[in-house]
Structures are given as structure tokens and as C-alpha cells.
Amino acid sequence: MRKMIPINAPQTDEREIEMVTKVLKSGNLTARVGSSSMVADFEQAYAKLVESKHAIAVSSGTAALHMALLAAGVKLNDEVIIPSFTFVATAEAVVLCGAKPVFVDIDPLTYNLDPEEFRKAINSKTKALIPVDLYGLSADMQALSKIAREHNLAVIEDAAQAHGAVYKRKPPGYFADMTCWSFYASKNMTTGEGGMITTNNDESADVLRCTRSHGEKGEYVSFMLGHNYRMPEMEAAIGLTQMEKLPAFLEKRRRNAERLTERLSLVKRLALPKEPEGYRHSWYLYTTRLEDGNRAERDGTIEELRKRGIGATVYYGTPIHLMPFYRQFATHNLPRAEKASEQVISLPIHPGVTLQEIDYIADSVIEVVG
């Protein structure tokens, strides 16, 4: 039996081991208040990478979203508009603030929030918007932020999947008030678990730094309600190394994505991922779509690919508004998100996948889908 080609896999080597060892030997594993050296270096380097004034490292992308919403002043009974076709953390962070997630539909070509659907969902309770850069392709941030500004809404970009994406010549975050990143093990760059919030706003950055560690500014004095959302030194050490490798990772993902597109373009039933004019995909996921297929057919296709050792995976099989816990917030059907959830198939293109493996994946897809 062929070894499975996973959908994503962390790419680490001796350099991460060296950096983590350095931290362990230093005895400085975390800093409660103020800056610790690896975390401070990682924040500074990351801020530069994404052209942002501030970067605040935290324990996960979910923590980043929760903190950004708190810093935007989202509270009990406020409404926050989000796409339903995303990872559940986007909605979870809203509910953690006591607010209500308002789910809107996607553009079926990009799988990202449709600006006109967003506009229709705004009312007097709306406080913020979280566009998601799904699969590593930026949401239409300029159009979305223009509407948000007209209604005085905070824009928190969920760029958890978009390290390396470019939109209108800018990295994610240019059109947002705060931008949230994840360094979960599957991501384009990882710290194992971890996250970051980037912002150009000094006041938000102060609040975020304070909230990250029990609302403290000095030792054991809390100025506001906080959390323990700190990033440990070992994770930041891994992050610094991964950041150096990111350009090479992105190049390999792009090479693999382009080869798959070249090979699969003749499979009529399969819609391939698009990179619209003015967008540069970060290729976190290469997501195709069985255009005339239903859920059973799509699931059958995944099973056949898995039998051939290809870690084809569905992101996401249940839109959030249809999940048992989140149904309580659903107000209407979202046909485009629902359809996408029945038809999408993501294929492995991570930097560890060789061109020979890409050809094998393409041959197998052609055999199974026809």
C-alpha cells in the first residue's frame, strides 16, 4: 500500500531544533509581562513581513480573533458579520464575546464573503465584520472595507490561512483594522500552535498587549479583564525560523499548484481554484470542486483518492450555520455555501510534495473523476 500524501505537513529540520534548544538552555521559557526575547524578535520580524506597525504574538489564531473582537469593543448582544463557509473558530470567537454571529453567503468563484450579501446583513446592532481569506486567497477587502467604513464597523481580517497572500499589491491586513493569523501545524508557516494579531492602530495594540496577559501592564496589576493568551518562547523561536523559510515554502506550493492546474485543466467536471487579477494566492489549500456532483459522489471521490494514498480532504463539509451548536444563530439558508460544502475537494500541494507526487495525484484524479 502506498504511503499517504498528507493534505498538509509541518516542514521542520535541524534549524528549528537548534532554536528550541537555545531557548531551553537559556532557562527563559516565557515572559509574563513586558517583552521576552524570542517573542519580541518574532513580533518585530512579523510586523515587518506584513507591513504592519504592530504585531502581538498569542497562543492561537482563535485567541487572536477573540482578542481582536474584544479590542474592537464587541460585547453582549452585538452582531458580527462573518462567512458561514470557514473554519469554526471565526464564529466561536464571536460567541465567546457574547455577541451573535450573523452568517452571510459567499462568492461561489472565490469561496469568500460576497460584499453585496454583507451589505444586506448590516443593521443597527452590527458592530464588526470578519472577512476570511479562505484557502489562502484574500477576500475582496477593498470592497468589503468600503462598505464597513460607510457603517462605522470594525474590520477584523481572518488571515489564518493567508501567510504570503497578496491583494492589490499589499499583504493581508492593509484594508483591515486588525488582522488575525494562525501558526497551527498545518499552516504555511507554523509554531505548532500559535497566532498573531497585526494592526496599525496604537491604541488597539496597547489593549491587545494588556488583554494577552491578564489585563496587566505591570506585574500583578490588572487594568482590564484579560486572559492568558501568551505565546511561549519556544514557539516564537520556531516561528522565527519558519518565517525565514516562508518564501521557499510559498514557491514550492505555487509550483505544485500550477502543475496541478496544468494537468487537471482538461477534467471538465472539476472547477479548479482561481487566482483573479490583482490577487496572489498563498496556496494554503488547493481546492477543486466537483461541479455537477452531490455530497455522496464527492465523498466517494475522496474515498477513492484516499485508497490511492492521496490525502484529499474536505474543507468544509458543514457550513457553520448548519452545525448543531451554531444553528441557534442561523436565520436563513445560504445556498452557495451549502452547495460548496457538498462539492469541494482539497488536494495536497504542501512544500513536501514532489512534482512526481503531483503527477501521481493528477493521474489519480483523472482516473477517478474522468
Ligand SMILES: Cc1ncc(COP(=O)(O)O)c(C=O)c1O
Ligand atoms: C480560517 C481560520 N480561522 C481561524 C483559525 C484558528 O486558528 P488556530 O487553530 O490557530 O486557533 C483557523 C485555523 O486553524 C482558520 O483556518
